[in-house]
Amino acid sequence: xxxxxxxxxxxxxxxxLRQANPDVCSLYPITPQTDIVQRFASYVSNGQVDTELINxxxxxxxxxxxxxxxxxxxRVVTATSSQGLALMWEMLHIASATNLPIIMPLVNRALSAxxxxxxxxxxxxxxRDTGWIxxxxxxxxxxxxxxxxxxxxxxxxxxxxxxxxxxxxxxISHSIERIEYLEDKQVKDFIGExxxxxxxxxxxxxxxxxxxxxxxxxxxxxxLQHEIMGRVKKVVLDxxxxxxxxxxxxxGLFESYRLEDAEIGMVVLNSAAGTSKxxxxxxxxxxxxAGLLKPxxxxxFPYTEIADALKHLKAxxxxxxxxxxxxxxxxFMEISSALYQVTGNGSGVAKPKLINxxxxxxxxxxxxxxAEQVFTELxxxxxxxxxxxxxxxxxxxx
Amino acid sequence: MxxxxxxxxxxxxxxxxxSEKFKTGSWRSFKPRWIEENCIQCLFCWLYCPDMAxxxxxxxxxxxxxxxxxxxxxxxxxxxxxxxxxxxxxxPEGK
Ligand code: SF4
Ligand code: SF4
Numbered sequence: 203x204x205x206x207x208x209x210x211x212x213x214x215x216x217x218x219l220r221q222a223n224p225d226v227c228s229l230y231p232i233t234p235q236t237d238i239v240q241r242f243a244s245y246v247s248n249g250q251v252d253t254e255l256i257n258x259x260x261x262x263x264x265x266x267x268x269x270x271x272x273x274x275x276x277r278v279v280t281a282t283s284s285q286g287l288a289l290m291w292e293m294l295h296i297a298s299a300t301n302l303p304i305i306m307p308l309v310n311r312a313l314s315a316x317x318x319x320x321x322x323x324x325x326x327x328x329x330r331d332t333g334w335i336x337x338x339x340x341x342x343x344x345x346x347x348x349x350x351x352x353x354x355x356x357x358x359x360x361x362x363x364x365x366x367x368x369x370x371x372x373x374i375s376h377s378i379e380r381i382e383y384l385e386d387k388q389v390k391d392f393i394g395e396x397x398x399x400x401x402x403x404x405x406x407x408x409x410x411x412x413x414x415x416x417x418x419x420x421x422x423x424x425x426l427q428h429e430i431m432g433r434v435k436k437v438v439l440d441x442x443x444x445x446x447x448x449x450x451x452x453x454g455l456f457e458s459y460r461l462e463d464a465e466i467g468m469v470v471l472n473s474a475a476g477t478s479k480x481x482x483x484x485x486x487x488x489x490x491x492a493g494l495l496k497p498x499x500x501x502x503f504p505y506t507e508i509a510d511a512l513k514h515l516k517a518x519x520x521x522x523x524x525x526x527x528x529x530x531x532x533x534f535m536e537i538s539s540a541l542y543q544v545t546g547n548g549s550g551v552a553k554p555k556l557i558n559x560x561x562x563x564x565x566x567x568x569x570x571x572x573a574e575q576v577f578t579e580l581x582x583x584x585x586x587x588x589x590x591x592x593x594x595x596x597x598x599x600x
Numbered sequence: 601m602x603x604x605x606x607x608x609x610x611x612x613x614x615x616x617x618x619s620e621k622f623k624t625g626s627w628r629s630f631k632p633r634w635i636e637e638n639c640i641q642c643l644f645c646w647l648y649c650p651d652m653a654x655x656x657x658x659x660x661x662x663x664x665x666x667x668x669x670x671x672x673x674x675x676x677x678x679x680x681x682x683x684x685x686x687x688x689x690x691x692p693e694g695k
Binding site: 300302362407408409410411412413415418419422423426429430 | 604608610614
């Protein structure tokens with residue numbers, strides 16, 4: 203077992219990047235992520251890594267530099283938050299569609315306006331359709347473990363895809379927790395030497411990246427991209443199995459908490475899952491069969507696996523820390539379409555009643571009372587009370 | 601036409617010099633015409649052509665490669681010609 207330390211989420215993730223010893227790190231600071239690249243810059247200055255550091259003039263440039271370095275044939279990392287991710291937007295699509303396995307911690311933060319630096323999931327959810335793999339993390343340990351695994355996943359020969367590792371801004375990035383590090387050598391052996399594919403710097407074999415593809419082939423390339431995303435689940439599970447052997451810590455496509463015999467359940471991402479699990483326990487003590495599902499892999503979304511885990515419930519609340527104004531929350535949309543595939547179309551399987559709560563926007567504290575309110579409402583719905591409002595807000599002053 | 605299963609992931613073109621296969625001359629609406637008697641063989645046209653559409657053989661301008669010439673007119677603009685008489689003139693395509 204590696205060293206046990208009391209560190210912030212940012213420090214834990216920075217250490218995972220150090221242990222991966224990337225060839226190139228392109229960076230641009232933004233709260234609450236700055237601390238990661240700042241620490242990483244110190245590792246470079248102190249000679250703890252062999253990385254070429256590129257101080258870019260914006261996140262757009264930072265992602266562009268990452269793309270160039272990755273196409274050149276190196277292991278590449280960067281990190282960002284919020285507006286920074288938004289500014290990377292067009293380049294995110296280019297990184298994924300060009301099959302460049304760039305690893306990027308995303309410290310989740312609200313999007314402007316109004317300007318807000320605190321944690322919510324608007325940034326990551328907005329990047330849902332960019333073709334990146336997304337792993338979400340409840341705490342510093344998961345953020346560290348997911349970052350280590352991200353290298354193996356993204357760089358896998360069947361995928362070669364960029365990976366975003368998400369954790370909640372401030373709540374996790376700046377809070378100190380106990381974590382277990384792996385030894386440097388363990389991480390080095392686990393992720394292995396970087397193997398490049400079609401590197402531009404292989405001068406014996408000249409090649410071109412970024413060609414113009416018009417009506418005759420564009421759609422075929424998009425179809426191929428979908429196919430490659432379809433291979434991700436298996437790789438994530440295989441890597442998780444190896445990681446378990448190494449660390450003793452188990453990961454899957456999602457975490458299922460007291461769900462097997464539950465009647466009511468909550469779907470919730472990241473740090474709020476920790477608070478909610480305590481409330482699940484409290485409801486169990488009262489004799490109410492509550493459970494929880496915390497997605498880990500959000501892109502590609504494991505529709506059938508999640509639907510199978512939820513379909514026996516009587517009522518489910520999907521929690522969203524991001525909004526789609528005039529629409530349901532982004533996680534709700536996934537869960538309801540996942541469930542429809544197993545319970546709809548005359549399948550004869552009873553559908554759980556679904557509600558959607560928007561919570562914690564702009565870093566608004568998510569308290570146990572809010573989870574209690576949700577489980578109380580679910581309990582009533584499970585016992586026959588009607589669903590009054592599908593989408594509603596909690597923790598907001600009325 | 602290739603099917604999606606036959607494509608190289610990431611749309612990487614693994615073959616060097618493949619742009620030769622992509623004939624762009626059909627984009628042209630104006631066409632450069634070389635007037636040999638006005639040519640002083642300065643090769644400005646070859647130097648300035650943004651494509652590789654000026655055909656130079658043994659150090660001498662010999663005409664245009666119309667498979668790739670897009671008719672941008674840069675060569676005609678830069679051509680000094682002889683005593684003010686241009687050695688390249690642009691003419692509407694199909695004239
Ligand atoms: S018209 Fe343009 S493309 Fe054609 S030969 Fe002249 S410079 Fe080259
Ligand atoms: S620029 Fe004009 S004069 Fe010079 S080589 Fe070309 S055609 Fe001849």
